[in-house]
Amino acid sequence: xxxxxxxxxxxxxxxxxxxxxxxxxxxxxxxxxxxxxxxxxxxxxxxxxxxxxxxxxxxxxxxxxxxxxxxxxxxxxxxxxxxxxxxxxxxxxxxxxxxxxxxxxxxxxxxxxxxxxxxxxxxxxxxxxxxxxxxxxxxxxxxxxxxxxxxxxxxxxxxxxxxxxxxxxxxxxxxxxxxxxxxxxxxxxxxxxxxxxxxxxxxxxxxxxxxxxxxxxxxxxxxxxxxxxxxxxxxxxxxxxxxxxxxxxxxxxxxxxxxx
Amino acid sequence: xxxxxxxxxxxxxxxxxxxxxxxxxxxxxxxxxxxxxxxxxxxxxxxxxxxxxxxxxxxxxxxxxxxxxxxxxxxxxxxxxxxxxxxxxxxxxxxxxxxxxxxxxxxxxxxxxxxxxxxxxxxxxxxxxxxxxxxxxxxxxxxxxxxxxxxxxxxxxxxxx
Ligand SMILES: Cc1cc2nc3c(=O)[nH]c(=O)nc-3n(C[C@H](O)[C@H](O)[C@H](O)COP(=O)(O)OP(=O)(O)OC[C@H]3O[C@@H](n4cnc5c(N)ncnc54)[C@H](O)[C@@H]3O)c2cc1C
Ligand code: FES
Ligand code: FES
Numbered sequence: 001x002x003x004x005x006x007x008x009x010x011x012x013x014x015x016x017x018x019x020x021x022x023x024x025x026x027x028x029x030x031x032x033x034x035x036x037x038x039x040x041x042x043x044x045x046x047x048x049x050x051x052x053x054x055x056x057x058x059x060x061x062x063x064x065x066x067x068x069x070x071x072x073x074x075x076x077x078x079x080x081x082x083x084x085x086x087x088x089x090x091x092x093x094x095x096x097x098x099x100x101x102x103x104x105x106x107x108x109x110x111x112x113x114x115x116x117x118x119x120x121x122x123x124x125x126x127x128x129x130x131x132x133x134x135x136x137x138x139x140x141x142x143x144x145x146x147x148x149x150x151x152x153x154x155x156x157x158x159x160x161x162x163x164x165x166x167x168x169x170x171x172x173x174x175x176x177x178x179x180x181x182x183x184x185x186x187x188x189x190x191x192x193x194x195x196x197x198x199x200x201x202x203x204x205x206x207x208x209x210x211x212x213x214x215x216x217x218x219x220x221x222x223x224x225x226x227x228x229x230x231x232x233x234x235x236x237x238x239x240x241x242x243x244x245x246x247x248x249x250x251x252x253x254x255x256x257x258x259x260x
Numbered sequence: 261x262x263x264x265x266x267x268x269x270x271x272x273x274x275x276x277x278x279x280x281x282x283x284x285x286x287x288x289x290x291x292x293x294x295x296x297x298x299x300x301x302x303x304x305x306x307x308x309x310x311x312x313x314x315x316x317x318x319x320x321x322x323x324x325x326x327x328x329x330x331x332x333x334x335x336x337x338x339x340x341x342x343x344x345x346x347x348x349x350x351x352x353x354x355x356x357x358x359x360x361x362x363x364x365x366x367x368x369x370x371x372x373x374x375x376x377x378x379x380x381x382x383x384x385x386x387x388x389x390x391x392x393x394x395x396x397x398x399x400x401x402x403x404x405x406x407x408x409x410x411x412x413x414x415x416x417x418x419x420x421x
Contacts, residue, residue, distance in 0.1 A: 006262065006279035006325045027323075034321045035302055037280070047279060051326055075315070095392025096373065097306065100315040101322060177391065 001037045005046040010053060012156055016131050018048040019152040026050055026154055028071060028106035031098050050105070056156055064162045070105025070129075070155040077104060084260060085166035085184070086124070089116050092170060094177050105155040111203055113144045113234065114178040118204040120168060121158060123184030123195035129157040144203040163188045165218075169255035171198075171247055173238050180238055181247040183207075185255040187218055194252060199244045201232050210252055220253040266327045268293070269337025277324040283317075284308045286324035287334060295335040295365050299394070306393035309366040309373075310334045316373035318392070335365035338372070348372055348410040355415070357406035359397035366393050371407045380411050383418065 009015045018024060023045035027033055036042050050056055056071035059080050066082050078091030078099060093099055093107075093116050107117040108128060121128065121137040128135045130153050140148050149155070166186035173180040179198035186193045192214040194207045213222045227249035233241035265274035268291060275290040284301075287293045287310070296319055299307035303321040310319045311333040338346045345353065348371050358364045367390070374381060374389045381389065386404050395403060405415045 001280045004279045006323065008325070008328070027326075030321055030323065030326070031303065034282075034323070038301070047323075049323075049326060095306070096370070096389055097309055097316045097318045097392050098303065100317050 002040060002043050004044050006049065007046060008049040008052045012053060012055060012131050012154070015048050015050060015053060015154060016152065018046070019154065021046055024048055024152070026109075028103040028109075029073065029101035031094070031102040032106060032110050032112070050103075050154070056105070062159075066160045066162065067129075068104050068158050068160065070108075070157055071103050072105075074099035074102050074104070074107075083124070083160055083162060083166065085163070085168050085186070086120050086160060089120050089168040089170075089184070092116070104158055108140070108158060109147060109149060109155050111141055111143075111145055111147050112178070113200065113203045114173070114176075114180070114182075114198045115204075116168070116170065116179055116182055116197065119179075119182050119184040119195045119197040120160070121195075122204050122206060123168070123186045123193050124160045124163055124166065125186075125188065125190070125193055126161070127159040128155055129159060130155055134159075138206075141204050144201065146203070161188065165259040167255045167258040167260065169251040169258065171251055173198075181244055181251050183248060183251040183255045185214070185252060185259055187214075187259065191215055192218060196228070196248050196252075199228075199233050199248050201234055207248065207252065214256065218256065218259075220257040223249060223253050223256065225249075226252075262325060264324050264328050266330050266332050268332045269334060273332075279323065279325065281324045282320055283310070283312075283322045283324050283327055283332075284319035286327075287319060287332075290324075293334050293336050297362055297365055299362060299366075304392075304394065305363070305366070306370060306390075307363050307366040309369040309393065311369060311373060314373075314376070316370050333369070335368060338368060346372075348375070348407070351406040351410035352403070355402050355406040355409055357398065357403045363393060363395040363397075367395065367403055371410065374407070375411055380413060381407070383408065 025044040027047040056069045074090045126137045128140045163186040168184045170182040181198040184195045194210040230241040230245035233244040235241040261276040264277045297307035299305035308319040
């Protein structure tokens with residue numbers, strides 16, 4: 001690992017100021033960033049730790065909206081339970097030690113194509129709050145490892161509207177424990193949303209055909225025989241594009257059946 | 261070089277650390293606490309699990325400077341000062357929960373974190389909690405048995421696999 005300066009501010013304002021330096025980068029739980037640094041795939045001049053910023057931690061309820069601070073670790077979201085599907089998802093990320101360090105902000109900012117949280121954010125129609133604006137999940141995830149964040153912009157919280165019913169079904173890649181395919185289904189006052197992770201070359205996406213089918217009949221049977229096109233699916237040693245497309249249909253049906 | 265101070269196994273500890281110094285490296289090389297093992301250095305194996313402010317974390321995937329002011333517990337602090345093993349360690353010995361012993365410090369620290377959260381875990385809960393702790397020798401069965409025994413549960417019913 002190349003060396004870097006290390007700073008641990010105690011407020012969002014100070015973190016943003018510290019990130020003004022050329023090649024400075026935020027550090028959250030480090031569960032993705034530290035392995036990346038070890039492989040010398042990143043070379044920041046400075047890491048700005050977000051772990052000392054108490055205003056970015058914790059979970060609060062504002063009416064029917066759950067506000068999760070970006071520096072909240074997966075274990076705390078798992079223990080919360082206000083939105084059962086979200087807590088279940090958090091409780092199945094990696095292993096306990098990963099869940100004690102990894103944060104929701106780090107996960108959405110990283111937008112790994114196989115990560116779980118992007119599916120929850122897109123599936124629930126969440127809003128990503130940053131130090132300077134609010135971005136709808138539909139506009140936030142722009143491609144594999146790509147987001148709408150500007151240079152030096154940090155995610156401070158994620159706001160989730162409470163769904164009527166929701167569930168996440170994950171088919172684990174057994175070695176990494178990431179999602180080979182994961183589908184988050186939510187029925188909300190504004191309709192049904194189906195978000196798919198792990199499958200597409202473009203990262204997390206909404207499966208619109210399934211949303212339409214479920215809008216008139218919210219049952220697993222409504223998706224019988226359906227699967228998205230395999231054209232844009234990831235193909236690697238863990239699974240071919242056709243296999244992933246098939247799994248999307250299977251996991252979507254399981255998620256609908258489990259939704260509560 | 262920056263200085264970092266923390267409490268390790270109940271005693272104050274401090275030393276120099278670069279930005280990139282990992283907690284595992286600080287514990288082993290600066291403090292000489294080599295019981296925290298580094299098996300993979302890629303957050304897969306769990307041999308390096310320690311507790312930071314009471315929570316199990318992989319010391320190979322946390323920077324030492326992030327532990328400033330924290331309360332750190334390692335395998336060295338598990339036995340009593342006179343060398344008497346704690347109930348988890350004793351159960352590992354009694355139930356043959358280790359062979360080469362490389363994974364054991366991480367297994368014991370993960371087990372301690374589990375039993376604090378869930379004093380009487382089921383076999384399935386133990387296996388689930390140990391998802392991030394790999395063992396190349398035992399086949400896990402005796403580790404699971406040891407943890408059940410350490411939590412005061414009858415292990416006679418656990419099938420010998
Ligand atoms: C063994 C293992 C298994 C895992 N399994 C899963 C899994 O099953 N599912 C899953 O979804 N994930 C999994 N992960 C990834 C884990 O969830 C990470 O914690 C997460 O992806 C990154 O969060 P972090 O807080 O560790 O971020 P970091 O690693 O600290 O940062 C990740 C990136 O985001 C940036 N960043 C961090 N916080 C912010 C912020 N607030 N604003 C802007 N940018 C920010 C950083 O600069 C960096 O580029 C696994 C990881 C490991 C090691
Ligand atoms: S050495 Fe830390 S997880 Fe393997
Ligand atoms: S006893 Fe050898 S690795 Fe577990």
